[in-house]
Amino acid sequence: MNNIFGGSPPAVILKIAIASVCVGLLLAITGMDPxxxxxxxxxxxxxxxxxxxxxxxxxxxxxxxxxxxxxxxxxxxxxxxxxxxxxxxx
Structure with a gap:
């Protein structure tokens, strides 16, 4: 399973969640929507x-x-x- 995700699944999911929140905040600050x-x-x-x-x-x-x-x-x-x-x- 580590090969598919590129690391342990919980760690990868946490990194994706943090990156998503950061990008979402950046988009909200600039006034953009998805x-x-x-x-x-x-x-x-x-x-x-x-x-x-x-x-x-x-x-x-x-x-x-x-x-x-x-x-x-x-x-x-x-x-x-x-x-x-x-x-x-x-």
Whole structure:
């Protein structure tokens, strides 16, 4: 049972209870309620998700723009290497 709780169950329950009271007092002092915390948490997750999608859209545009130049050059270099470079062991 100690492995599941990370210590003796009564000690872990007491630590969780003390931490819960401290966090509850802190929330009460700041004027927050539990529903506000949950709503803000979900809004924050949504905001982070939106930022990630925006970043990938931004990075994707530049990836494609760069690939339009880099990939054909890479293909030409590889073709010249195969045709005129001989067999080099890497």
């Amino acid at each position: 529903m506000m915390v949950w709503e803000d948490a979900f809004a924050t997750i949504g905001n982070v998700w939106g930022w990630a999608i925006d970043w990938f859209a931004w990075a994707g545009k530049y990836l494609i723009m760069g690939a339009i130049i880099v990939v054909p050059i890479w293909i030409v270099v590889r073709l010249f290497d195969v045709l005129f470079g001989g067999s080099k062991s890497s």
